Amino acid sequence: MTTKKLWDKGYAVDAEVEDFTVGTDYLLDMQLVRYDCLASIAHARMLGRIGILKPKEVERLVHGLNHIIDLWKNGKFTISKEQEDVHTAIENRLTDSLGDLGKKIHTGRSRNDQVLTALRLYYKDNLKECIALSKGFAAAINGFSAEYGGIKLPGYTHMRKAMPSSIGLWAGAFTDSIQDNIYLLESTLRLVDQSPLGTGAGYGMPLKLDRESTAKELGFSKVQDNPIYVQLSRGKFESTILHVLSQAMLDINRMASDLILFSMPEFGYFEIPSKFTTGSSIMPQKKNPDVLELLRAKYHVVVSYEMQVKGISGNLITGYNRDMQLTKQPVMAGFAVTEQSLRIAAHLFKGLKASKSNCAMGLTDDVYATQRAYDLVKKGVPFRDAYKEVSKKYAGKK
Amino acid sequence: MTTKKLWDKGYAVDAEVEDFTVGTDYLLDMQLVRYDCLASIAHARMLGRIGILKPKEVERLVHGLNHIIDLWKNGKFTISKEQEDVHTAIENRLTDSLGDLGKKIHTGRSRNDQVLTALRLYYKDNLKECIALSKGFAAAINGFSAEYGGIKLPGYTHMRKAMPSSIGLWAGAFTDSIQDNIYLLESTLRLVDQSPLGTGAGYGMPLKLDRESTAKELGFSKVQDNPIYVQLSRGKFESTILHVLSQAMLDINRMASDLILFSMPEFGYFEIPSKFTTGSSIMPQKKNPDVLELLRAKYHVVVSYEMQVKGISGNLITGYNRDMQLTKQPVMAGFAVTEQSLRIAAHLFKGLKASKSNCAMGLTDDVYATQRAYDLVKKGVPFRDAYKEVSKKYAGKK
């Protein structure tokens, strides 16, 4: 198997240094195999159209790349650490099977725009997946609300009983929030839906490429014209994605905070399905809401990924800097955490129960104080005076 | 002057505690005076329409509130620390001038939805200001590019000369990025353009209010229906605003990084206008790019504000928690920093110069290596081989 680096100049590279520079890219990049092949196919066809490759060559390259996609689908495509990344691995394999022709696929392209093209396709698919999962999560909440929505329970402010609320109102807050998350995901999808293919290393190519056609073939809604902006937008697109993911996670964090609290036996408003709880190695009586605690914590994990990208991106001059390679991992991890969390949260709502009797017990007299003040208002008392009147009742209490 | 708190129950509040809870709200809230009055006017009119207030009462309240706006415009409206916030200060003043009628303005409203309504109006205006300033910044860059855009200079990757670029290409990267920032600002404007007025303390009001009409009068494009979501969206809207501001600041950070480096006498590609530089107290020869250094640093300041809001918002149950009060300061500070930076950056571009001769000197032979490889490609050499051929020339060099 060929393991030549694309930029190999022949001097020895120390193994420890290689470990350091490659990092986990060769593992992460397994998620990019299909996207890189698709981009290469589009690129090869375009090279054919502009006369750099002959029709026969295009055909053989496309066939070879499709074959790699098939291998990958069947779990037979691997990237070795020596190959550094998916782009080298694919070019090596093409050269193994097609000889010199395999080398030609790199004409009119740099690893820079290759990486960015594969990542953009990956982002687009994953943003769509997050939208679908958000819809699924909202549907699960709606299903729960259809069964338990009518139950009344106290609404809290400052973690103190405030006014009457209902399971339906509570659930609706989250589905409304999810709608706004979907809006943010779709806005972000539109932002990143720009084709970087053909911008080379950030200063264009000394060849006249047909960027419109590759963008169209790959499903991008527009060409990202300025090659320096292509590089400058790395970090910006990634942190925007992570911000939006963090907001999906924030809803889950707040929802989990409610459920952990109000499923305490001291309240008992909610009942967490058994399979979302775990036991203790020492306390035989325990059923702990571990899944909810982890969902709560994972918000902070995604936020830290966003910060990582924002830290890495600052104080750099324009043009590619290798620092940017390190933004790949946090974005991929951010998608993985968010997608898994959305799935788990939807799953949880399918088994979640609300207890009518416990909620009713929670609706103690003080929850109706505001209502009582407004009864006086309806009789003509100014609200501030009605408030004073009703508040006397609670003066001695905590 | 009346300084009664809206929730005053009569027991002594320790001065140190008051200092702690009020914080700087009474200062920050000076930015909200007009917005809170406008919201109160809309609220009073709606109370008139639904029969809670008589037409004469509405008229007097509207007059009183407009008078407060006038006072504020003339620098004659103040908020004392004892009043805690703008809402109390306004209600106090209304009560001073209108007596019992002043108290009635609080009917059908909580300080919670009052705060949120004033903030949303403030956010909308400031987002619009950021859009206008972004356009102004792009125009300043275009002006600079019109004069110097044709100058060729080396493009860098990894902080090493890479390929030929031009001032125009460089400037265009930033204007394209600013276009995407404007897109993000507009998306965020649409997100926050929801009226929270009428949701009370987060669980609705025991009165039938006409929320559609107040939303319309205040220029909101829709009513934010679910009162729990109104509370839940605090933190989400604020961090989304700060994320977007941070991206405007990131462009400025990258632009400043370029200008600081390439205005070093060792390069001399750019010349910073004198008034954007400062001297040293000890070194007589210095003109330092302080303004650019501060612009660079302020990206991190805005990012930390975003983190502050994201940290505060996590692990809280739904319903209002006082923690959320602390999100007001970072958002206001974020707007202030970003707006000032956009202004300064635009200002700077009006005096910025590029040096044709220095840029030309930078265009050394190695910048054309890729071009040379592609010349071979055009003669039929596969790119990989052309690359090897050309690279021999540079083998012994750094």
Add this chain to the structure above:
Amino acid sequence: MTTKKLWDKGYAVDAEVEDFTVGTDYLLDMQLVRYDCLASIAHARMLGRIGILKPKEVERLVHGLNHIIDLWKNGKFTISKEQEDVHTAIENRLTDSLGDLGKKIHTGRSRNDQVLTALRLYYKDNLKECIALSKGFAAAINGFSAEYGGIKLPGYTHMRKAMPSSIGLWAGAFTDSIQDNIYLLESTLRLVDQSPLGTGAGYGMPLKLDRESTAKELGFSKVQDNPIYVQLSRGKFESTILHVLSQAMLDINRMASDLILFSMPEFGYFEIPSKFTTGSSIMPQKKNPDVLELLRAKYHVVVSYEMQVKGISGNLITGYNRDMQLTKQPVMAGFAVTEQSLRIAAHLFKGLKASKSNCAMGLTDDVYATQRAYDLVKKGVPFRDAYKEVSKKYAGKK
């Protein structure tokens, strides 16, 4: 009043740019007046000893500087925005009263090492204040524990009742943690206790200064020898301080989280003193734990300050960069927030109560499950089997 900048070269400085570069330094620096005067006194005396100044000159400078300290103590020293910072304001005033002699104080010194010296003295005093406040906080907790420590209540894990605990054990966790905070504060105090005076702008001075003697006079335990390291340690010292402050705030955050939860009427284990609660503008029955909520939130505020410094400090070459000026505000704000929070928290514990009866009610049967398993262990049953036996009892329950 003289308002000449130390580096003034005579060209016009735009007002907007000045606003931008000065920022809030002229306000923040009011906290540094005394420190800067003390450092100047030590510097003047040293200049006398090495023969740069005559004894009479030293005497007059020392007298002038002491006079400025007196003015400041009496609220009569101000720094105008045009003066930019405390160092210019003091030198201007000295020059006003002493003429040319006033100018000589800057011999052998740069604003860089002046700023750093004043800040280090400020840090040392504030770290000591934090240590004293931490001790006061621990004493307040101990006072509370002396009265209520014997009360038993349930200990929780995963927010579920776990095993028996006591108020004393709970309080002791915090005093132990505060001991470790004091250890961290003292370690940090030792770290920053290095004199930067005499390192100029970061590359030493072309004069032979007696740095040991100024360090000694100012109470530094050592000279920070390498002038480049003096600059490099800016950001490092600041973020270390903020990290340690964030840990003091973390304890307060966790303590507040406990108190907010367990003072809910649903538990009633703790009772928050009235003056630490506030009411609602709409709900007459409410007493909200606002002070605790704000204490909880302020942890995140301090963490964001630490991040701000860490963001600003990265990706800069060695030697002073103006970016570093922006680290002043977050450190000062971090001290202010932490010191106020420690004071408020200590204050709160003086009025905090624990309810014996409510705690007793919380000690339901399941809290003793582990104890029961260990009773079997004492009879020879392996723990894992005892656990299984006892857990049967809770199998059907939530």
Add this chain to the structure above:
Amino acid sequence: MTTKKLWDKGYAVDAEVEDFTVGTDYLLDMQLVRYDCLASIAHARMLGRIGILKPKEVERLVHGLNHIIDLWKNGKFTISKEQEDVHTAIENRLTDSLGDLGKKIHTGRSRNDQVLTALRLYYKDNLKECIALSKGFAAAINGFSAEYGGIKLPGYTHMRKAMPSSIGLWAGAFTDSIQDNIYLLESTLRLVDQSPLGTGAGYGMPLKLDRESTAKELGFSKVQDNPIYVQLSRGKFESTILHVLSQAMLDINRMASDLILFSMPEFGYFEIPSKFTTGSSIMPQKKNPDVLELLRAKYHVVVSYEMQVKGISGNLITGYNRDMQLTKQPVMAGFAVTEQSLRIAAHLFKGLKASKSNCAMGLTDDVYATQRAYDLVKKGVPFRDAYKEVSKKYAGKK
């Protein structure tokens, strides 16, 4: 192979949920095998001393645990995902080989204090490794300085030439900073050097254990007495470690920033060894400082890990919360990144060169302006006037 969870109660656990809760613990925990065995050995011996286990039982357990250490050393110990973590894997294996006796090892212990004990031992070893690596890094810098330290070059402030400096002064700044890092690492080592073993799930054990003896056997310098503090210190210790690691990384970040800039051919002060550079896939002339760029970026990675822990730790009540499990990964990753970076950085300094001729060319006339002003000072001119005099020379220049 046994794969029973320690808390297994018999109901089905959904595979997706298991994936979610286990996360990567079963992989991370491979680093804890030896530490957990050592803690179990100490625990078993203590159980023998207090009469819970018979001498023969202790002997067999110790033998079994030592055998597991041997297996692990030889790469023959694995943890399956079903086993969740190292603690279950070890207990399962003990039970497989020793039957009922294997179960007894869990007497007087909870998974909580087990995890914490293993982690503390791991932290201590890794902090010591960081200290050793820091010393190695300083030694490498000293080696470089011994060869090139005498070379003069310009010192920069605001990225502008300021005053004369030298390679030795520059290198010395880093070795001084590393000394302070070692001080911080040692302070942190003392902080975490407290034995949590014997505190159970956070509320002590219903058995009288001899905690002093296990602490001593495991090499802890003291017992962490309060069991609630043991839990509370999780997050605090971890974030303190990560803060200190971030400071070691900050030095590397700043050093890398210098080297990337000053090895640009435009300066040429430094020469990066070839094996620390990589090429471009498209530009034949390039040798890019990728290793330095990655070192620079990894500072932000470690900072984000610290933020992750700080975010996760806030707003939680005392007592264990599952959220805390997620602090394991960032600390381990923080150690891995920092240790690798320290190794690579030391390695780099062994091949780093400084160019005497390029440095000399950098020492242009303006670098001596301050020197010239001080020459006037020595002739009796007040510094401020000397400064004005010398600055005239540079008035017209950039």
